[in-house]
Amino acid sequence: MSASLSYTVEDFDKTIPCKTVLTVGRDKNSDIVLVDLMVSRNHAMIRRIGHGDYYLIDGGSSNGSYVNQHRVTMPKLLKHGDKITIGGIDFLFEQEVTIQSDEDAMVMEDTIVHDTPEIKKITIIVADIRGFTSMSEQIPIRALTRMMNTWFNQVSDVILKQDGIVDKFIGDCVFARWEADEDEVTTIINALEAAELISEVTEQLNNDFTELTEKLHIGVGINTGAASVSTGVDNSAMGDAVNVAFRLESATKMLGKDIVLSESAYRHFPEEYWKDQEQKIRVKGKRDPVRIFAIDFDVLPRLIKKMKASLKK
Structure with missing residues (x-):
């Protein structure tokens, strides 16, 4: 199941797809580079486990990583709509949810099976x-x-x-x-x-x-x-x-x-x-x-x- 992180930096809206491992930090080699002194060089990562479980993993950063305003001390399983805070940046975690309409009854039936x-x-x-x-x-x-x-x-x-x-x-x-x-x-x-x-x-x-x-x-x-x-x-x-x-x-x-x-x-x-x-x-x-x-x-x-x-x- 695909997922992404959406955030705003310097008035620009960005959406980054979550791959098997997505890294966040000040280091220039991070997938998401944040120029913020509150952010550590290798601050955090999102890692996919199995088919569709995404975990936020803090790298032992000085200022911590937060999910819905709670500091993460061990890998945290993310849910659609979770707010992740790293430094001064808020990320929205979005995960694909399939919704079938009444018009797709046949498709829905196949999906249920x-x-x-x-x-x-x-x-x-x-x-x-x-x-x-x-x-x-x-x-x-x-x-x-x-x-x-x-x-x-x-x-x-x-x-x-x-x-x-x-x-x-x-x-x-x-x-x-x-x-x-x-x-x-x-x-x-x-x-x-x-x-x-x-x-x-x-x-x-x-x-x-x-x-x-x-x-x-x-x-x-x-x-x-x-x-x-x-x-x-x-x-x-x-x-x-x-x-x-x-x-x-x-x-x-x-x-x-x-x-x-x-x-x-x-x-x-x-x-x-x-x-x-x-x-x-x-x-x-x-x-x-x-x-x-x-x-x-x-x-x-x-x-x-x-x-x-x-x-x-």
């Missing part, structure tokens, strides 16, 4: 930074903004590298997925590799940001199951399988483990890893206990290697 959600088997990963809320209150806002933008960009790249789809970012949490209709095992491997890489990205932040008062680490939930996936521009997954993945991530805190997987996911592991180590836990929204298996990140290299070897046989 096209946008009807599909039921697909998917592998889901939910990764969340633990203790983020308390930590965010203890470090300077500029450092927090730079840190979260680094995490956002690198985690997005990790998911894409592993052939996944970033469904959405929710604060300090990423929800991503792989279609598993044809090759479930490969999607489980991809999810495990993504979890390992996201953990490495998060660990690196501990070295790069000396302002941190506590060590950052993540919890991960992985589930495989049927979900309703919209086929329109939203392209988001919903349903019980998604909800369970979020609950499994929450369970990592209770279990004191890095990763919690559902039975539909860990059953693809070599049996030696999970035999006699399964557990049953209660999760919100499920009447019966859910069978799970929990592991730590240090197990992943050997496990992934063994699963890949089994695929070649």
Whole structure:
């Protein structure tokens, strides 16, 4: 879905289309160059994730970036009509919205059919930074903004590298997925590799940001199951399988483990890893206990290697 930024500078009205990455700042190489001392050289960017989600990412600027008068401290999902303020300039974010008239009944009917959600088997990963809320209150806002933008960009790249789809970012949490209709095992491997890489990205932040008062680490939930996936521009997954993945991530805190997987996911592991180590836990929204298996990140290299070897046989 296409989007654009409209703004006025020196009495000239301008509209700039949003591409995959649109940069804003004083630097002459920025896509939108603002000659304003309140604007940093590399002030902010708008990055498209997936088919039509656009996020405003502040670059840790001195004076901040604002959406609807609220300062952005972590990547902010933009909506049609949002007002973005950078320095002394106000931008209007506009995103294409398709409206069909009564005269286009046939076209509208086709569109409705096209946008009807599909039921697909998917592998889901939910990764969340633990203790983020308390930590965010203890470090300077500029450092927090730079840190979260680094995490956002690198985690997005990790998911894409592993052939996944970033469904959405929710604060300090990423929800991503792989279609598993044809090759479930490969999607489980991809999810495990993504979890390992996201953990490495998060660990690196501990070295790069000396302002941190506590060590950052993540919890991960992985589930495989049927979900309703919209086929329109939203392209988001919903349903019980998604909800369970979020609950499994929450369970990592209770279990004191890095990763919690559902039975539909860990059953693809070599049996030696999970035999006699399964557990049953209660999760919100499920009447019966859910069978799970929990592991730590240090197990992943050997496990992934063994699963890949089994695929070649």
